[in-house]
Amino acid sequence: MTHRYDPDHASPMRYIVAIAAIAAYALPLYLAIINTFKTNEQIIADPGGAPAPFTMGNVINVLTNPESDIPPTLLRTxxxxxxxxxxxxxxGAMLGYYVARHDSAATRVLMLTLLLxxxxxxxxxxxxxxxxxxxxxxxGTYAALIISDVGFFVPFSVLIFSRFVRSIPxxxxxxxxxDGAGPLRSFFLIIFPLTRPAAASVAIFVSVWVWNDFxxxxxxLGPATGTTIMAGLYRTLGQYTSDFGTTFAYMFVASVPLLILFLALQRSFISGLTSGSTKG
Known part of the structure; x- marks a missing residue:
């Protein structure tokens, strides 16, 4: 005899755990947003209170202050x-396509190496x-950082794309x-456009990681080369003084591009997680 899940009779502990998990994520986000639009004195006096009065001074200061250097840092990042x-x-798409279409001992060893x-x-x-x-x-060059990040994330990308391509007939x-198309042309004209959900999933995961990398x-890169957004945030923190309003505004401005990216790719991202990228 099978028992169906009845949400009306769910254990209260499940709701407690769910509420605690939501609060753990929502509370820091709430504090970061409201304190962005408060003066330093308001933040110290009442960090959890609503902005009164509401001010855009911190955001304007971050965007216009030459010391913050955030416009070129945003562009660079x-x-x-x-x-x-x-x-x-x-x-990842090209290697994942090859692995998915060639089941051999060599490709299995390759996948094992990537998983390791x-x-x-x-x-x-x-x-x-x-x-x-x-x-x-x-x-100390951008090439070093890019090569390092690409080498680290290609295995993850291959895993996602190979599982997705296996769902394509x-x-x-x-x-x-x-029709006379070679493997490369067949991949770019037919297969790759069909992997858009997987590409969106990989793009969002990698973007979030690279953008937030500290x-x-x-x-x-070191101190001589132009910094990225997270390293720039660290360098704005004073050793003996703290401007909390500027720090919160910096974090707010730094998170906006990622939010825009997720909203733009949200549908494809969710599709990639729930369809081909999870098929065996």
Whole structure:
């Protein structure tokens, strides 16, 4: 005899856990947003209260103050993120397509190697990476940061795309082959456009990680090279003084591009998580 789940008779503990989980995510977001539009004195006196009066001074100061350097930092971080995402999506899609369409011992070993690579924390690789980049003469350049990020995220991208491509009928490849299309042309004209949900999932995950990355830019770029948005936030914090309003405004401005990206790709992102990217 099977028992159907009845939401009206669910355990109260489930609701308590759900409310606690929502609060854990919502409370920091709430504090960050409301304190963006308050003066430093208001934040210290009542950090959880509503802005009274409401002020845009912190946001204007962050965007216009030369010391914050946020407009060029936003542009710099956007270009790095766009480059990494483009390379990760293209390389992951092509390699994932090959793995999905060629079931052999070599591809299984390749997938196992990629999965093992996912188990290695990025911070563990920083010492050998810095030594390698220093030997190549690119330490402290954007190329070092981009190569590091691409190498770390390609295994994740291959895993997502290979599982998605397996849900696409092989007859499409065969039809393209009959029409005279080679493997590369068949991939870009037929298969790759169909993987848009998987591409959106990969793009959002990688964008969020690269955009919010703090350790890699701080170490690989160093103080001489233009900083990224998270490292820039760290460098705006004073050692002996704290301007909480500016800090919250910096975080607010830094999060807006990611919010726009998610809203633009939301439908494809959810489709990628619930369809082909989870099929075996």
């Amino acid at each position: 956007s270009l790095i993120t766009l480059t990494v995402v483009t390379l990760v999506v293209l390389l 690579g996912l188990a290695v924390p990025a911070q563990v690789l920083l010492i050998p990476l810095t030594q390698t980049f220093r030997g190549l003469g690119i330490m 092989k007859e499409l490849d065969e039809s393209a082959s009959i 350790v890699n830019p701080l170490i690989l």
